[in-house]
Amino acid sequence: MIKVEHLSKRYRKTLAVDDLEFEVRPGVVTGFLGPNGSGKSTTMRIILGLDHPTSGRATIKGQKYGEIADPLHVVGALLDAKAVHPGRSARSHLRALAASNRIAFRRVDDVLEFVGISAVADKRVGEYSLGMSQRLGIAAALLGDPEVLLFDEPVNGLDPEGIRWIRELFRSLASEGRTVFVSSHLMSEMAVSADQIVVIGRGRFITQGSLESLTANAQGFVYVRSGDPAQLLRALVARGAVASPVNDGALSVSGLTTDDVGRIAFASGVTLFELTPQRASLEEVFMELTADSVEYGSPGRPGE
Amino acid sequence: MSSEVTLRSAVRAEWIKFRSVRSTIVGVATTFVLTIGLGAVICFAVRSRWSSAGPLRQATFDPVTTSLGGTLFAQFAVGVIGALFITSEYSSGAIRSTLAAVPARGALVVAKLVVLVSSIFLVAQIACFGAFSLGQSIFSGVVPTASLSTGPVLLSVFLGGVYLTALTTLGFALGLILRHSAACISVFTSLLLILPIVTFLLPQSWQNAFAKFEPSTLGQSMMTPTAPANSLSAGPATLLLFVYVAFALGLGVTMLKRRDA
Numbered sequence: 001m002i003k004v005e006h007l008s009k010r011y012r013k014t015l016a017v018d019d020l021e022f023e024v025r026p027g028v029v030t031g032f033l034g035p036n037g038s039g040k041s042t043t044m045r046i047i048l049g050l051d052h053p054t055s056g057r058a059t060i061k062g063q064k065y066g067e068i069a070d071p072l073h074v075v076g077a078l079l080d081a082k083a084v085h086p087g088r089s090a091r092s093h094l095r096a097l098a099a100s101n102r103i104a105f106r107r108v109d110d111v112l113e114f115v116g117i118s119a120v121a122d123k124r125v126g127e128y129s130l131g132m133s134q135r136l137g138i139a140a141a142l143l144g145d146p147e148v149l150l151f152d153e154p155v156n157g158l159d160p161e162g163i164r165w166i167r168e169l170f171r172s173l174a175s176e177g178r179t180v181f182v183s184s185h186l187m188s189e190m191a192v193s194a195d196q197i198v199v200i201g202r203g204r205f206i207t208q209g210s211l212e213s214l215t216a217n218a219q220g221f222v223y224v225r226s227g228d229p230a231q232l233l234r235a236l237v238a239r240g241a242v243a244s245p246v247n248d249g250a251l252s253v254s255g256l257t258t259d260d261v262g263r264i265a266f267a268s269g270v271t272l273f274e275l276t277p278q279r280a281s282l283e284e285v286f287m288e289l290t291a292d293s294v295e296y297g298s299p300g301r302p303g304e
Numbered sequence: 305m306s307s308e309v310t311l312r313s314a315v316r317a318e319w320i321k322f323r324s325v326r327s328t329i330v331g332v333a334t335t336f337v338l339t340i341g342l343g344a345v346i347c348f349a350v351r352s353r354w355s356s357a358g359p360l361r362q363a364t365f366d367p368v369t370t371s372l373g374g375t376l377f378a379q380f381a382v383g384v385i386g387a388l389f390i391t392s393e394y395s396s397g398a399i400r401s402t403l404a405a406v407p408a409r410g411a412l413v414v415a416k417l418v419v420l421v422s423s424i425f426l427v428a429q430i431a432c433f434g435a436f437s438l439g440q441s442i443f444s445g446v447v448p449t450a451s452l453s454t455g456p457v458l459l460s461v462f463l464g465g466v467y468l469t470a471l472t473t474l475g476f477a478l479g480l481i482l483r484h485s486a487a488c489i490s491v492f493t494s495l496l497l498i499l500p501i502v503t504f505l506l507p508q509s510w511q512n513a514f515a516k517f518e519p520s521t522l523g524q525s526m527m528t529p530t531a532p533a534n535s536l537s538a539g540p541a542t543l544l545l546f547v548y549v550a551f552a553l554g555l556g557v558t559m560l561k562r563r564d565a
Contacts, residue, residue: 049407050400053562064409070307077404083397085325092324100317100405103305
């Protein structure tokens with residue numbers, strides 16, 4: 001549904017998006033994950049035809065955004081909830097959007113009702129809390145009953161009840177066969193709200209997959225507490241493992257299974273007190289993935 | 305498909321946006337107050353001092369231009385209306401939802417212009433004809449008056465409204481170029497207030513050469529039935545003002561199309 005091909009965007013000296021390539025499929029909630037400043041918002045603006053890409057392209061159902069004759073009927077987007085004229089009422093804001101795409105005003109009342117701001121629909125938007133603005137932004141995105149929905153950091157500013165509401169909304173939109181693309185810099189948010197995840201860092205594509213596949217492929221490590229950590233560390237490093245001391249004299253070992261660590265400890269005569277495999281949490285997977293991208297982009301790397 | 309974005313639907317959307325903010329209402333009210341109200345104040349002042357005015361002053365008196373004196377102030381009100389119609393979208397960020405709804409940027413500008421120009425044209429015509437009529441009734445009996453049954457007089461009052469409409473469009477064009485309300489209003493004010501002052505400081509021969517081409521002088525030429533020395537007549541003045549506005553608009557549209565929103 002959404003296809004990003006060799007997309008790059010340069011702002012003066014910074015390369016905000018660097019040869020990005022991915023696809024977002026209908027029927028599932030796809031998370032768009034990356035640290036702040038990694039190019040998520042820029043990518044979304046390019047998908048919506050607001051920013052011009054330096055090279056490459058982004059298409060929705062095979063069309064560039066600007067080529068869609070009735071854009072709000074095909075794509076709904078929430079970029080910045082506060083991006084509404086503060087002096088205008090929510091109803092007028094939605095009616096103007098509706099008029100531009102020939103959507104009946106009855107639909108405006110329906111979406112206002114649906115997001116739960118009917119009672120304040122005639123108040124000036126400048127008086128809204130961030131949570132109310134988010135709901136208005138979602139109402140605007142749903143206005144044209146679009147097949148494709150984009151949300152940029154939608155949970156920011158929502159209270160816990162609002163967050164739960166929005167997660168359920170994404171699920172139900174996806175279950176209706178729509179394409180739902182949601183950005184966040186919080187892995188924990190993606191873990192509960194997304195089925196598929198596209199990870200980027202420094203404007204570059206890092207990985208894409210289901211939640212399970214991302215955690216399964218991530219490197220776990222082995223927690224090992226022993227009678228002689230120093231001796232064990234030397235033995236492990238000699239076998240090519242990456243190991244580092246953690247608190248209470250234990251070691252954290254990656255690149256080896258628990259079986260390997262046990263055999264090495266036995267061979268070097270070190271007593272083991274505890275040997276535990278640790279599966280990486282989503283948060284750690286994310287840190288690991290994006291740390292690589294930061295390292296990749298940092299200047300003065302040896303050998304460069 | 306019946307749901308396609310057309311110029312007509314974009315105009316409807318812009319009309320809703322135009323009338324649903326307080327700044328438009330305040331701007332239009334200010335335009336009326338300045339054109340008609342301040343115009344009346346000017347006319348009263350002229351009437352009360354008429355007997356003490358010199359013969360030369362009396363001989364060169366123009367009841368049309370004088371009654372339209374309020375446009376000199378109202379031009380800033382309409383300029384601000386035009387500028388805010390686009391800069392408020394940038395300051396709030398609403399330009400992104402606007403362009404997401406109407407991605408064709410050229411069409412968006414045309415839609416905004418249709419709404420802005422037709423509304424302000426109507427407002428400005430009512431204001432100018434109101435100011436003229438009120439002014440003549442204030443003058444009546446004491447000061448020479450003019451009548452709309454005279455062709456050139458009718459044209460001057462009509463062009464007063466055209467001038468204000470052109471200036472709201474200029475404000476809008478500057479808004480497209482500069483995108484910031486404050487910057488836009490500064491430049492607009494500089495063109496209309498500071499430029500004449502700068503010209504005034506130049507040697508007389510330069511003044512004679514340049515002053516007649518300034519936007520504010522063009523306005524005076526448009527609203528005067530008989531062109532005074534060293535100024536263009538109404539026709540060429542109107543045309544030149546349109547050229548300025550068209551140039552600014554062309555630049556604005558080009559920048560809107562090229563830049564990221």
